[in-house]
Amino acid sequence: MELKIYTSKEEVAKRFSEYLVKITDSKEEVHIALSGGSTPKIVFDMLASEYGTDINWDNVHFYWGDERCVPPTHEESNYKMTLNHLFEKISIPAANIHRIQGEDDPAQEAKRYAQLLDDKLPKRKKTPQFDLVILGMGDDGHTASIFPHEIELWDAKANCAVAIHPDSGQRRITITGKIINNAKEVAFLVTGAGKAEKVEEIMKKEGDYANYPATLVAPTSGQLIWFLDSDAAKGLMSVGD
Numbered sequence: 001m002e003l004k005i006y007t008s009k010e011e012v013a014k015r016f017s018e019y020l021v022k023i024t025d026s027k028e029e030v031h032i033a034l035s036g037g038s039t040p041k042i043v044f045d046m047l048a049s050e051y052g053t054d055i056n057w058d059n060v061h062f063y064w065g066d067e068r069c070v071p072p073t074h075e076e077s078n079y080k081m082t083l084n085h086l087f088e089k090i091s092i093p094a095a096n097i098h099r100i101q102g103e104d105d106p107a108q109e110a111k112r113y114a115q116l117l118d119d120k121l122p123k124r125k126k127t128p129q130f131d132l133v134i135l136g137m138g139d140d141g142h143t144a145s146i147f148p149h150e151i152e153l154w155d156a157k158a159n160c161a162v163a164i165h166p167d168s169g170q171r172r173i174t175i176t177g178k179i180i181n182n183a184k185e186v187a188f189l190v191t192g193a194g195k196a197e198k199v200e201e202i203m204k205k206e207g208d209y210a211n212y213p214a215t216l217v218a219p220t221s222g223q224l225i226w227f228l229d230s231d232a233a234k235g236l237m238s239v240g241d
């Protein structure tokens with residue numbers, strides 16, 4: 001596991017964009033799972049401008065690690081956020097965009113998307129393997145849409161599951177632990193003081209860390225990088241002491 005700590009959210013987004021450009025370099029086809037959240041939004045803006053100019057978008061396939069069960073035109077749709085901040089501004093084949101259909105029946109869509117991952121992605125140990133899974137972490141330690149109250153979804157046998165947001169009751173579709181931990185690279189984008197407590201507990205293995213889905217992210221044969229800003233990392237001064 002690698003920890004990268006930068007001075008601001010913008011700096012995190014810049015460095016992560018550079019890292020993503022490297023991943024998309026020198027490969028025929030690259031399969032990336034996107035996340036919702038505030039830092040990815042800045043990353044998409046950067047990739048839509050100067051940071052993305054060297055990317056051959058024909059080779060890049062985008063998927064989502066999670067989606068809210070809303071239509072693609074809804075303000076809360078992760079697809080819509082990416083459409084508005086990235087896809088509308090670059091030239092990428094429509095066939096490279098594999099969205100979760102949040103408008104459909106959640107259980108059926110979770111099945112359809114699980115099958116789509118099986119069909120489209122290369123396999124490692126018979127399980128679909130992303131080149132990169134981008135994750136955020138909520139203030140409660142959730143990641144993708146696996147929340148602490150449903151942490152058992154992490155170990156689901158299926159590639160995807162239907163989750164429920166603990167406060168709003170909104171349904172979500174999420175990829176599960178077997179897909180996340182099978183990726184070649186997993187990158188957390190975590191910024192802001194609201195994340196500091198959970199980041200500290202997870203890194204130091206303290207408090208309630210075992211009950212946070214983000215703790216379970218540990219790619220079996222891949223690499224894990226946490227991109228943090230100094231606000232999110234403020235409790236880590238003593239890590240390694």
Ligand SMILES: O=C(O)C(O)[C@@H](O)[C@H](O)[C@H](O)COP(=O)(O)O
Pocket residue numbers: 035036037038039040066067068078135136137138139142143144145189191
């Ligand atoms: O669609 C979503 O809600 C997510 O994919 C979710 O897991 C998100 O990444 C975190 O809640 C962090 O979000 P922020 O970066 O906005 O704090």
